[in-house]
Structures are given as C-alpha cells and as structure tokens.
Amino acid sequence: MTTNLGINIVNLEIEEAVELRLERIEICLGKEDKYRDKLKEFDKMVHKAEELGLPYSIHLPVYTESWYPYDLFSAFFIDEDKNKRELSFRLLEFNLDKLKHLNSEYFVLHFPGISKTTMDRNLFTEILKESLTRVNNLAKTYGVKIYLEYFGSNKNFCDFNQWISIIQEYENLGILTDTGHLYFSSIINGFDFLDALRTLAKNSSAFHLWTTKGEKAYCECQYYKEYHHIGPHIQQKRNSGWAFDTEEVIKIIAKENKPVIIEPSIKYKGKEYLLEGIKSIKKYF
Numbered sequence: 001m002t003t004n005l006g007i008n009i010v011n012l013e014i015e016e017a018v019e020l021r022l023e024r025i026e027i028c029l030g031k032e033d034k035y036r037d038k039l040k041e042f043d044k045m046v047h048k049a050e051e052l053g054l055p056y057s058i059h060l061p062v063y064t065e066s067w068y069p070y071d072l073f074s075a076f077f078i079d080e081d082k083n084k085r086e087l088s089f090r091l092l093e094f095n096l097d098k099l100k101h102l103n104s105e106y107f108v109l110h111f112p113g114i115s116k117t118t119m120d121r122n123l124f125t126e127i128l129k130e131s132l133t134r135v136n137n138l139a140k141t142y143g144v145k146i147y148l149e150y151f152g153s154n155k156n157f158c159d160f161n162q163w164i165s166i167i168q169e170y171e172n173l174g175i176l177t178d179t180g181h182l183y184f185s186s187i188i189n190g191f192d193f194l195d196a197l198r199t200l201a202k203n204s205s206a207f208h209l210w211t212t213k214g215e216k217a218y219c220e221c222q223y224y225k226e227y228h229h230i231g232p233h234i235q236q237k238r239n240s241g242w243a244f245d246t247e248e249v250i251k252i253i254a255k256e257n258k259p260v261i262i263e264p265s266i267k268y269k270g271k272e273y274l275l276e277g278i279k280s281i282k283k284y285f
Contacts (some may be wrong), residue, residue, distance in 0.1 A: 028059035112154040139172035153183020174205030231264030233277030
C-alpha cells in the first residue's frame with residue numbers, strides 16, 4: 001500500500017478509494033450541483049477519513065458566501081483590481097477559520113487566476129510579493145501549509161522558474177504541480193512540457209495527476225471541453241494523441257516521494273476506465 005498515491009473524492013467515495021488500496025484522499029467539493037450535495041456531506045467525509053486513518057488534503061474553498069459573486073474556484077490574489085484581491089483574501093480567511101479544527105495535511109489553493117493583460121512589472125512584483133506574504137501569514141496564523149496550484153493562465157506569473165524562486169522563500173507555502181494545467185501552460189507559453197515537469201517536480205510539495213488529448217489549450221481543446229480531466233492510464237501515449245506519455249510522467253513524479261492526487265472526472269469512458277487506469281499505475285508508487 002502507498003502513502004503517496006491518492007485521489008480526490010468528487011467522483012469517488014472514500015470507501016472506493018480504500019478498496020483500491022489508495023492511502024490518501026483530497027476533499028474537493030466540485031462545482032454546481034455536485035458542490036451543494038458534497039457540502040452537506042463535508043463533515044462526514046472528514047470524519048470518515050480520520051476514522052480510517054487516511055491522510056487527507058482539502059482543496060479550497062470549501063465554503064462560499066453571497067458576498068463572493070464569482071465562480072467558487074476563481075482567484076484574484078494577484079489581480080490588478082484591489083477590490084477583487086480583497087475578496088479573495090476574505091474568502092480564504094473565512095475558510096481557514098471555519099476549517100481550523102481539522103487535521104488536513106495541507107490545503108490546495110488556486111492563486112494566480114486568469115489574466116491575458118501584462119501589468120507594469122514593478123507594480124505586479126509588488127502585488128505578487130504582498131499577496132504571497134499575506135497568504136503565508138494566514139497559513140502561519142492557522143498553523144497550516146498551503147500549496148499553490150500551478151497554472152500558466154496568468155501572463156504575469158506563468159514562468160515556472162519564477163514560481164520556484166519566489167515561492168520557496170515562504171515557509172508555509174509550497175507549489176502543487178498539476179500535470180494537466182502544466183501541459184496547457186506549455187502550449188500557451190511555449191516551453192517544453194517534460195523539461196518543465198522535471199524542474200517543477202524537484203521543487204514541488206505535491207501533485208495533481210490527469211491528462212487530455214490534443215495540442216490546443218483549454219477552450220480550444222475539444223477533449224478538455226467534452227471530458228474535462230481524464231484519469232491517468234498507462235496506455236495513454238503521446239503518439240496516440242494524448243497530451244503526454246502517462247507512464248513517463250508518472251515515473252518523473254513518483255520518484256519524488258510526495259503526495260500525488262489523481263484529479264479525474266468520469267466523463268471519458270465512465271468510472272470503469274478510471275478504475276482500470278488507477279490499477280495500471282499503482283505499481284509505480
């Protein structure tokens with residue numbers, strides 16, 4: 001059994017994860033109808049994980065309020081608009097306070113947001129460092145670790161080398177490398193996916209693992225639009241149209257001996273494909 005390979009439980013129950021001999025989970029409530037249903041069960045999910053002795057992480061936010069008028073997972077921590085930044089910090093602190101009694105190993109946070117506009121470099125650097133300091137201070141106050149999920153969707157903060165050099169300065173923060181988002185970032189920002197993964201893997205605290213097909217980014221990627229996150233399977237090969245050779249990616253991240261969370265939907269060939277895929281990759285952990 002492994003303590004490094006786990007799964008989020010949007011589309012899988014904790015008991016199913018245990019049956020698969022996975023030994024960690026990430027609690028993420030998903031979106032829309034799924035979010036409302038899962039929120040009602042949140043305390044039970046935490047209790048079940050602790051009862052079973054499963055290490056667990058929590059994907060923020062868990063709670064949202066009417067004063068936050070955006071999508072649950074939108075993030076404005078480094079937005080040029082100060083009011084939006086303050087809303088993101090308000091939501092973060094609101095959640096950390098409500099979750100302070102839990103034993104989550106770490107929290108996952110969407111941090112950079114989406115921006116195609118290039119800001120003045122000095123202004124952006126000031127906003128970035130101020131925001132990272134605030135997130136780090138909140139993490140210290142609540143005695144938690146917060147891992148920032150890598151996205152390449154903010155033109156001002158997409159350089160993975162910059163992520164590494166800056167975030168490593170903050171003791172309560174870490175980088176969570178998401179294989180799917182890193183792939184899309186490599187397309188948007190023109191770098192080699194595997195080179196970036198090797199560099200980030202050595203400097204990351206945890207990983208999200210999923211894939212897609214095609215060579216276009218996000219809204220132009222038909223597979224992403226139709227199936228969203230496709231669970232990993234050892235048979236996924238680059239020469240068959242997949243984003244990357246899943247086996248190669250798994251070998252890179254597994255040797256780092258850090259938490260790896262499969263983050264799948266079940267829209268592609270249903271739950272059976274997901275379960276088959278998990279069984280196919282477990283030997284690498």
